[in-house]
Amino acid sequence: MKTAATAYLFAYKREWHLKIEISRNISKWLVGKNWQLFPHQIAMLRSRHQIAQLLIAPTGAGKTLAGFLPSLMELEQKRSHCLHTLYISPLKSLAADIKRNLTVPLEEIGLEIKVEDRTGDTSSYVKRRQRVAPPDILLTTPESLALLISFEDAPRIFAGLRRVIVDEIHALAETKRGDQLMLALSRVQALAPEVRRVGLSATVEDPEAIATFLTLSPQECLIHFADPGPTPNIQMLEPLENLPWAGAGGRYAIPQVLEQVRNHNTTLIFHNTRAQAEIFFHELWLQNEEVLPIAIHHASLDREQRQKVEQAMVNGELRAVVCTGSLDLGIDWGDVDLVIQIGAPKNVKRLVQRIGRANHQYNAPSKAIIVPANRFETVECIAALEAVRENDLDGEPKGAGPLDVLCQHILLVACSGPFLTDVLFKEVRATGSYRSLRRADFDECMAFCINGGYALRKYDRWQRIICRPDGQYVLRDPRSAQRIRLNVGTIQDTDTLKVRLQRKRGGKPLGEIEELFAASLTPGDTFLIGGEVVRFENLREMIVEVSRKSDKQPKIATFTGTKFATSTLLCNRILKLFEEKNWEGLPQETKNWLQLQDDLSILPKRRSLLVETFPRQGRHHLCIYGFIGRNAQQTLGLLISKQLETKGLAPLGFVATDYATLIWGLEEVLDPKSLFSLSEFESGMDGWLAENALMKRSFRAVATISGLIERNFPGQRKSGRQATFSSDIIYETLRKFEPDHLMMRMTRADAMSGLVDFSRIRQMLTNVGGRIEHKRLRKLSPLSAPLFLEAGRVPIEGQAIERMLVEESELLIEEAGLKIKVC
Amino acid sequence: MDGYHFTLAGADLIAFGSGALFWPEKDLICVSDLHLGKSSRLLRRGGPVLPPYEVKDTLYRLQTDIMLSAAQTIVCLGDSFDDLEVESSLLEDEVSWLNRLQAGRCWIWIEGNHDPGPMNIGGTHLKQLHIPPLTFRHIPNSSQSWEVAGHYHPKAQISLRGRHYSKPCFLLDENRVVLPAFGTFTGGLKTQSVKLLELMLPNALAILTGKKSRPIPMPR
Known part of the structure; x- marks a missing residue:
């Protein structure tokens, strides 16, 4: 039976007549279905010999068929069975879905083509068999492909490969998974030089960037645009x-x-x-x-x-x-x-x-x-x-390929067998994201993989990778191949804990919550998961055990989730709306509110920075309308309050939204303009960041990806947890002894653009160029009012942790009825 | 002296925030589970290349405690070395630093499960040490009392207004004190683990390490 999804994959009923030489079997099948090909599908078929081509098309435009049609044509004529087409998608479920949706038409056309998927869910038996006898079409994920290239028999597996299809490439291009995928493909291309690449993408703001990402650098990538279809009704x-x-x-x-x-x-x-x-x-x-x-x-x-x-x-x-x-x-x-x-x-x-x-x-x-x-x-x-x-899409320009992913790639290549650094460097440079990679950076990653690249040379006898007399590099200890493969991938587990019903209530798994949230629960607390209210019972071996409750309202309303920051493009459009006062389409009450802001203060503008100060309830407030997204506004809050603390203005706390930061304290800030100096911010960042939990989180990610920390060990036991230690310890050690080590530099770079988003603060200060408008008001402004209702207030701590610790330990001792002298 | 003062079997002891235990009457300082050379051992076995500074960092902290307490006897309570081969991976200046610390002091290595045999590195190697009324041994022996032991790397977890906070800790009841791991590259075992719950009496205390040592009821 044909599923609905199959129909959509192959449905392209349009009155379009184009002559194209497709095989008799396929055209017979198309005619039988009363289906005809879209122009972009035909175009892609025609240029199938191009080294790389990218299709930009909206959903429903037969993207998948456009990707596979050239393969089907080639496979029809193929005699011997070997891996011909590799299809990669970011989602395991998509690979499985495509498999279902290919099998039916292949049978209908009468093609004997073996299609299999290979993901984390595939059994190890099937995986082994696939290495011995690969299917004609293999559907997989970036991680599974990275593993495949690390095997010694990779040259044999990929020898006959002709085509690669990368689905949802717009999503992959934004992440380190995409960088890993393209590095793996550079390896595949070296093993099978005739491989042709196809990328399938949703509508994006910068197709050229995706094309560069996809192609075998420096060769050109052909871009096809499907008819975007009618304008959405929104x-x-x-x-x-x-x-x-x-x-x-x-x-x-x-x-x-x-x-x-x-x-x-x-x-x-x-x-x-x-x-x-x-x-x-x-x-x-x-x-x-x-x-x-x-x-x-x-x-x-x-x-x-x-x-x-x-x-x-x-x-x-x-x-x-x-x-x-x-x-x-x-x-x-x-x-x-x-x-x-x-x-x-x-x-x-x-x-x-x-x-x-x-x-x-x-x-x-x-x-x-x-x-x-x-x-x-x-x-x-x-x-x-x-x-x-206006079809004006946002997007941050893609940065250069990250070095932690490169480190992992080097280790995986080492697992597959001896290699020459010059050859590997050339391969890596043929990857879009790494086309400008400096040899010095590559060598540093290499040194890291060999002996950690530390200033203190302690490990020369135990290098992870050694150079043989013939100049080829190999793993010193073959056992490490298994360890490296166990830790493949760039997806970070955000520290989550599994939630399940208590064993006596069936032990059914319900989902996951963040560790921080779990730590804040005490037995009896109720919260939401999967749409139902559950009661926290206990934490057993890192599993949160709960029972169902029929309460209507959970006691704990929310748990921290990732918050997307509003994009630069959207922020600028909002400011433009303010400037042009073109408020059509806005509800009347919003219009009134904005007008009131303009009367009592002013509305924020694009090329200046509005800062308001006003007293309220015995506190002095400072409101900064940066319009740089939540993460950057949050960082701004930390940096400014730090300066206020140094100036003795006794800040008490702050809160940030995507548009503004509100800081309150005991003293009035008389000259807010003096606070916004880039060099001041930068030096503030250095001190603050080093201690910050965000930095430690970034470090953990970078260190895990580059193979400094292992998430999984061979023969991992449940007990013996005292044998593993936290990445924070490694971070602190490096900070103390070698603060400029490659890992630390990568961590800083990641933190600055990611969670900390300092890059947007820098961008804003450059745009504003000293035009800071200070409004000293007698009371709060209309635009600042919602900030007072915003959740997520950050208290300024200084000694707060130590103070809370004293309070808490004394409280616990008192509660337990113990009388102890606390020294 | 800064630290948490307590009495075990009549002996007055101080738990330092650093994780070291001081016995003023005997001018004795005791540290457990240094795991020196952990990074080299992991690498030797095909593991990752951790920063090679863990020996230096551990010795530096140990030196600080020795100077601060002016102790004459130093007891390393087992698992001082991550394995017996570590000796060969220690750098020359690491060995000479250790020798400088040993000079003029009584230095005792208690054997642990990681370092069961003597090493050619100075000091006295003992299975356990008895200084009445206390016995120093690596693995706690639940049938004995008045012992100072290590091995488990206890750590305590508490929640501070929703903030998750975990610290290596001493565990203390009227029979024994279990020391936290002193080594830089060491992890911890939560006080809620069965082994520790069985070992310690219900009224046991956990003394958190940190800038100051702080007692709390042992989290169970």
Whole structure:
């Protein structure tokens, strides 16, 4: 039986007549289905001998067929069985889905082509067999491919390879997984020089960048653009009632959302964070009187639960799914006819891609509704709608290939057998992201892999990789190959703990929560997971045991989720909206609010920085409208409050949103302009960052990827945890003895652009160029008011940890009824 | 002297925030589980290349405690070396630093499961050490009392207003004190683990290491 998804994969009924020499079998099959090829599919078939080609197409445009058609043509004529086409997708489930969807048509056409997938879920028996007798088409993930190239028999496996298809390449290009994939492909290309690459991408702002990423540098990559289809029908929710001043959940809109669900076949309801999705889903069900079948889907849910939802969706059993980025990519679902985005989209490109999930009939417009979560977000929503209409997509320029990924690649190559550094360097430079890699950096990564590259030469006898007399490098100890392979990959486990029902209640796994959140729970606390309220019972061997509760309200409202920062493009569009005072489309109350701000203070502008100071409730406040996204505003809060502390202005705390930072303290800041000096910030960063938990988190990621820390050990035992020690210790040791080691430099670079996002602070200061507008007000301004309602206040600590520790230990001693002298 | 003062079997002892135990009456300082040479051993076995500074860092901290307490007797309570081969991987200046610390002091290596035999590195090698009323041994012996032991690397976990906080700690009851691991590259075993729960009496204390040593009821 043909699934709905199969139909979408191959459905391209259009009145288009093009003569192309496709094989009789395939054209007979097409005719039999009354299907015809799209122009971009034909174009890609024609230029199939190009070294690399990239297809930019919206969902539903037959991307997958466009990718596979050249392979099918070639495979039809192939006699001997060997690996011909490698298909790589970021999602395991997508690989499995494609397998299902290829098998049926292949049978219908009558092609004897073996298609298999190879992911983390594939059994080790099948994996071994695949190495001996590979299928014609292998569907896999970046991690599984990285493992494949590390085997000694890699040259044999890839010898006959002709084509590589990289699906969802726009998503891969943004992450280290993509860099790892392209490095692995550079190796594959060295083993099979005739390989042709195809990239399949959603709509992106900079197709050239993706092309550079894909191609075998310095060769050209051909870019094909599919017809983008009709402009999406996208609107802000109407009518907007009871719009709150702050918050991000969008709960006020539940009745309207339910109304929309009722009026459509299937609705996807996107949220920016898992926590918000959980809360919204819970509240939605409390109001879902008709019991419409609505499910939830996000990455922290247990895999089985997720698969159930996906299956129900494919079977058309659901009217709506509340979801997060976990559904940004993946299987095309037939019946989705509405996408609802709750909360400001933060990023135009992602919004467009989400909208594309609705209506997979290529020639009908997608329908979407965005729901601002608070008053300010109405402005961001309008700005985003404008951007979508003008097809103005955001994106940060892709940086150079990260060195930690390169270190892992070198180790994996070493696992496969002897290699020459000059040859490997040339291979690596043929990868788009590493095309400008300096030899010095490569050599440093090499030195790191050999003996750690430390200034203190202690390990010369025990080098991890040694140079043989013939100049080839090999692993010293063959045992390390197994250890290196066990730690392949660039995805970091954010410290999460599994949640399951108590053993006596069945022990069913429910999902995961962050370790920090788990640590804050005490037995009896209730929280939300998978849309249900559960009660925390205990923590057993790193598993959070819970029981079900019938409470309507969880005691603990939320857990920390990753917060996307609003993109630079969107921030600039908001500021432009302010400047032009073109407020059409905004609700009247928002207009009034902005007008009031303009009367009492001023509205923020693009080429200057607005800073307000005002007293409130016995505290002095400083509000900085940087419009640089939440992470950077947060960092700004830390840096400024540090300066205030040095100046003796006694800051007490701050809070940051995507647009502004509010700092409060005991003294008035009379000359805020003097606070914004780049050199001051930079030196502040050095001191503050080194101690910061974000830095330690970045270090752990970098050190794990580059192979300094192992997540998995051979024969890992459950007990004996005292044998492993925290990466923080290694970080502190390096900081003390060799602060400029390669690992530390990579960590700083990662932290600056990622969670700390200092790059946007630097960018802002450059743009502003000293034009800082200080408004000294008698009371709070309209625009600053919502900041007072914002959650996530950061107290300024100084001695706070030590103080809290004293309090807590004394409290515990007292509670236990012990009388002890504390020295 | 800074630290947590307590009495075990009538002996007045001080738990330093560094993880060392001081016995003023005997001018004796005791540290456990230095695991010197851990990074070399991991590498020798095909593991990762950790920073080679862990011996220096451990010796530096040990030296600070010796100077501070002016102790004349130093007891290393086992697992001082990560294995018996480590000796050959110590750098010349690391060995001479160790020898300088030993000069003019009574230095005792108690054997541990990682370093069961004597090493050619100065000091006296003993299976265990008895200085009435206390016995120093590596692995705690639950059938004995009045002992000073190590081996388990105990660490305590507490929650500070939602902030997860974990520190190596001493464990103390009327029978014994279990020392935290002193070595730089060492991890910890939570006080909630079965081994430690069985070993310690219900009213045991955990003395957290850190800038200051702080007692709390042993987290169970």
